[in-house]
Amino acid sequence: xxxxxxxxxxxxxxxxxxxxxxxxxxxxxxxxxxxxxxxxxxxxxxxxxxxxxxxxxxxxxxxxxxxxxxxxxxxxxxxxxxxxxxxxxxxxxxxxxxxxxxxxxxxxxxxxxxxx
Numbered sequence: 132x133x134x135x136x137x138x139x140x141x142x143x144x145x146x147x148x149x150x151x152x153x154x155x156x157x158x159x160x161x162x163x164x165x166x167x168x169x170x171x172x173x174x175x176x177x178x179x180x181x182x183x184x185x186x187x188x189x190x191x192x193x194x195x196x197x198x199x200x201x202x203x204x205x206x207x208x209x210x211x212x213x214x215x216x217x218x219x220x221x222x223x224x225x226x227x228x229x230x231x232x233x234x235x236x237x238x239x240x241x242x243x244x245x246x247x
Contacts, residue, residue: 155216156217158217160241160242161238161245162238163227163234165241166234172241173237176233176234176236177233180236181199184198184236190247191207191211191214204228204232204235204236205221205225205229208224208227209224211242212224
């Protein structure tokens with residue numbers, strides 16, 4: 132009668148992979164008052180900001196009606212900032228859109244065009 136030994140010589144190895152996320156933030160590609168960087172966006176934002184707001188919202192994946200809701204354009208700007216990893220705060224977004232709404236909207240449209 133032969134006896135077989137089932138001796139384990141090594142431990143099974145587990146491979147752990149980690150996913151690293153970039154926490155690098157950047158600034159807006161253009162300044163708040165750099166409207167002349169894209170004259171088409173500037174003209175649209177000056178004379179028909181509701182249409183530009185609708186385009187910005189749709190390109191961001193939101194409803195065209197979003198800019199018509201009170202405070203929604205600030206939320207859209209904050210969402211865009213998070214999507215593109217742009218540094219800033221909700222307070223800065225609110226100040227930009229409360230003090231210079233057409234400039235802020237044009238800046239958002241330029242950012243989408245440059246990163247799109």
